Amino acid sequence: MRIIRLFQIKVAVIAILLGTVSCGQKTEAVAESQSGSEHPKLILTAQGVKDIRAQLGTIPIFDKTLEAVKAEVDAEIEAGIDVPIPKDYSGGYTHDRHKRNWFVLHKAGLLYQILDDEKYAKFVKDMLMEYEEMYKTLPLHPKTRSYARGKLFWQCLNDSNWLVYVSQAYDCIYNYLSEEERNKLETNLFRPFANHISIDSPQFYQRVHNHSTWGNAAVGMIGLVMDDQELIDRALYGIKDLKLDTEEKDDDGGFLNKDGKAGFLANIEEPFSPDGYYNEGPYYQRYAMYPFLIFAEGLHNVKPELKIFDYKEGVLLKSINALLNLSDADGEFFPLNDGQKGMSYYTGALVTAVDISYHFGDQDPGLLTIAEAQDRVLLDDSGLAVALGIKNNKAEPFNKKSINLSDGPKGTQGGVAILRNEAIELVFKYASQGSSHGHYDKLSYSLYEDGEEILQDYGLARFVNIEQKGGGNYLKENKTWAKQTIAHNTVVQNETSHFNGKYEIGSQHHSVLNYFSSENEKVQVASAKESNAYPGTEMLRTMAVVKDEDFEKPFMLDIMKVTSNKKNKYDFPYYFLGQVLQTNFEYQTPKSLNVLGNKNGYEHLFVEGIAKSPSKNSKLSWLNKGKFYTLTTITNNSDELLFTRIGANDPEFNLRREAAFMLRRKDTKNTLFVSAIEAHGSYSPVTESAVNSNSSIKELKVVLDTSDYTAVEITNVNGNTKLFITSNTNASKEAEHILKINNKNYTWKGSYYYN
Template sequence: MLYLKRIVLICCVLVAQSGFSQEHPNLILTKQGVKDIKSQLGRVPLFDATLAEVKAKVDAEILKGIDVPVPKDMAGGYTHVRHKLNYLTMQEAGVLYQILGDEKYAVYVRDMLMAYAEMYPDLPRHPQERSYSRGKLFWQCLNDSNWLVYTAQAYDCVYDYLTKKEVKHLEKKLFKPMADFLSIDTPQFFNRIHNHSTWGNVAVGMIALVMDDDALVERALYGIKDLKLDAGKDNDGGDIFVEGQKAGFLANLEEPFSPDGYYTEGAYYQRYAMYPFMIFAEALQNARPEVKPFEHKDGVLLKGVDALLNLTDKDGEFFALNDSQKGMSYFTESLVSAVDIAYYYGSKDPSLLSIAKEQGRVQLDQTGLAVAVGIRDGKAKPFEKNSMLLTDGADGDQGAIGILRSTKNDNFTLVMKNAAQGLSHGHYDKLSFSLFHEGDELLQDYGLARFVNIEQKNGGGYLKENKTWAKQTIAHNTIIQDETSHFNGDYEIGSKHHSDMYVFDVENPDIQIVSAKEKNAYPGTVLQRTMVMLNNADFEQPVVLDLMQVNAEAKHQFDLPFYYFGQIISTNFEYNKDDTLHTLGKAHGYQHLWKEGEGASKKGDATLTWRNNNTFYSITTTTSAEDKLIFGRIGAHDPEYNLRPDPVFIVRKQTDNALFASVIETHGNYSTVTELAKNAFSSVEALKVLQSSVDYSAVELSLKNGDSYVFIMANSNASKTEKHSLLINDKTYNWTGVYYFYKQ
């Protein structure tokens, strides 16, 4: 008996040393999770439908056979797309093996992994020398990390199917070398605060959990210790290393996220980063629960999912903050995963079920099962998007994104960016805004200059116009001084500063206000923008009152652009349309703008009306006779047609002190069937500046129906209890609080 006990003990030790000491799967799927899924198959419609869809897709790929080509292409090229499809298919095949028990899926994953293990040891860095961190399978380590994050899940699912010899071979030839390559061999990629590094940290961490490698888990969580590396730049001009900075997954969880869950790079990259953040958190919760990933920084990951869902328009598309491809939405796979995980590990918020229901699919694990069961059982409640302020910066003290929504059904949404630089994906657009009507852009943010994964356009990577146009201040709806971008378009300077929130007041749904100051964009100039969403019976739809207060130590040229969509209908001022196109300037994005026409107004204001999607819109803005009203269009110095030829209306003043005051209206409609136009004219008779100073901005708004309103903003005291008294044109205005708005 003693002899047998010793044999058993020795066997246990050998198993532990060989890496078979832990249970598999243990990352995203768990043994208990698989049991729960199998017990519900055929009884949970959304889960069953997702499973059937995935099965059909994977079965089709298996029939095609295994293809592991030698890497050579940029994003969008054949080898790039093939390796991406391989890791996606492997991950899904691994899940199918666990859920359905069909050995063909395990065989497919095993054979694919063996093919990679045969190729990987002799692979040099990728032949395309475009990235600051070239990968091996892909042109950048970021995509190699994508591969490993998904492949680690596949490996976990088939781990127990593999022989000990196969496990040893794969880990020696493929997984451990790749983990070291992404971290030790490429520290400028791995040891930084950036969404790239998050993917790298998670890639190493995921495979470490499967292999039960504590040293690699430590590296993933906390970065490479005692690393000495000179600072450098990535492809977007951002620092790739700052000596002494924190690194690793947990640092990337702490630094870019604000306490509200806003990710400083903006919604587009938050969406991209949420998959590794959430999937690794789930893996840690299953395999290393002592890390408590969902409790870290007061549950910031769960807050991040809520913030992302609120950073969308009526159609679920993310607001274009910083580098952003328009059209990206919460229907992307990364948000399907994030919503499911947030529901399961959060408070089981029933409003998340309504988002999942819209998405129409779930993650094939226990989180997706829980969501599908909740939907089946009728627990879903509407996800209501309300006006909100999302602070920026690790401590929430680096400005904010202000969102004003006119109603719960989101027919009007204003997004004002008063935040930090946003790391290397940031734009120079302090106090900028975009405006949405029924999910469509009324006044737009350009977004990024890139055709993602379209090979013909720079291999799918960023275009040079992203730096020369999209990042520049003139590409946004905000103020520009002397045709020079904020912070002179310098990343180092911009990264040191952020706008300061002044007021965010949405207590009264009919008068919602967001206001912020920018003191560092231009030396000697203070900018303050106040935007008010007014719901008033005198207007058919809610309107936006825009007050851009400029106070400078010397006289400068100031431009305020409005990027609209559609066809110009009318103006209340005279203008000349140029027969010959000329660029509006030579640098800072102005070289990309054609000047199409110019006008001026002698009546104290100017109104531009246009039509888009059969709805009429108008901007009425205050002017003087000396101001220039410029019509422009994007597309100059763009020989490869990389830029969209969108129109712009620019108000130009030469001044040291001015209030750019505007009213933005939505009114009427046109029917192409009846060919009748309804309410096609602006309701504004006149807009007049009453006061323009550091302390107060005041305007008078007169309507064509005879009504008149005065709005005054106290620019130096945001107290709700402060009493103000202001004499304007022999009339004294008295009020309490930061603003005054009354009918005359």
């Protein structure tokens, strides 16, 4: 803190001596800057610099962040500048070095402004001049895998990452540089860089996709710094008068847009629903939020007339709240679509999101609690606002409740429902395809207790930035396994994935909400219908999380109603994590492992156990991380029960060796799958004691199933029976129902009945 206080004294002296001259600028550059805009202006502003300097030493979280960044950049300066000739994929040395450089350049620019120390500006200038010298003659990157090759990196995406960050560094030292130096950088580095990302790479730039968002932001931000309206317009609206003879397809399955949907505004308009859900899923929303929000902040500061934070009824700020709600109790994002497990709101992109949301939104005190957990802030205007909010004890808990997030530009393409009851979280996906990163998993779900998976979604098959695993890129198993329907907790018909695993078909359809109800804290329900995954077959799934006094913890009830025009084979997997404890059926374990099938993901499943269901209910109990879980599912005598394990036909060990329990029902036309999952009890390896390790459910029973209603009885081990009735058709909150079951009348208003 002594260093910071010395800087405060220095700032005060400078202010007295220079009067209205903006701090952090070389005096010989002042005259040059008078004809243009004041710098910095993009993210950290000139006024923000003054405000930050006035508070240094009195804002603990900001001061702590500043000290950490200073130590990091000082070490880089001491080590010397390294700008190697590009040659590697993700994870390789040259890739990682250039990636490291963009972060260091950005941070050094901030330090120059905040600390008024010329060594940081000189470091940024010297490194940029080395990039200028190299870029003038730099060919396309030698690695040829990408559909759009960059120059510094193997793909234009990473080149765009570089320019988004370096634009901010350039803004911070803009007035430190002479006019000749700026012309040199802009002529030989920045404009050619922006042109390569956009004009030279329309298959990357001219579409709606998280990649393109980075490209739009990169071009737009450097345009804002240089006051280049042509680049700004290209960023906002895409490339004008683009003429292509053929449709171009990228290696993710995305397509070049030729219908005018391109540019930053289109990338806000198309992927975001009015609720702020991003159709590629939270993992890619997290990745895209940085360019979305940073460019938006730059536009807000430099082009306030655009009112960018009001665009589409303020969806960018809404999306931050949606994204935070798409995380579990530990802050980790639910791995919908191509999502890597473990990504959380502790990532730098969410520090940006939280700070910007607080500063430009309604200053939600719950965001301050997340910022405290992140334990760092941005070194700019929004970071200062958060630091002051925390300092002034405004923080309150961020309360995540049950929420239903619509999908699609107008909120009419399905969605994602999250049911929360005490420590239990159920994530029910009935969304659209999710662009090129979407999975074929209509009406799938995953289940959590206190941040730990009970039933998992596999996520993606990729080791991000680990060079030894496919250069850190998507592995072929992402398509052969992770995207296939059998990899998810939903119904598979005739061993074929939804939409036959075809993006072109799946992207045309979405599931439809039947109803969502979260008003009752004890019973929360989501119900949705899918009619296109298998032509001639309709699936209606209703999922509830119920808190009942007869159970230790809330339990999940799952009703999947399948109606088809022909007989089929149905597979219904449960991807549980943990150690099998007990079943109420006998199973045979083979002496050698056989593969379940030969395509559509089945080729990656070993069969470890086989059984016939012995009773009306089949039960499986398991232990995971000191907690007990039991699945109870209604079965018939012809059902097959399978224990499977991921890992077949995987010679490079790219897939995790995890288990599933699978219910197989053959030669069936219309059918009903009903199950319950209980979380119960605990085990301590220290005291070696097991508490409440047995299921509380004695029996599940379907007592009515018609086109309009399905009713399920849940009887516990003490003989107490509860009834859950779901409306399959007339499910509005205002609908009034009268129904007779076993000579007893039931009346209720709303979508469901539970008592």
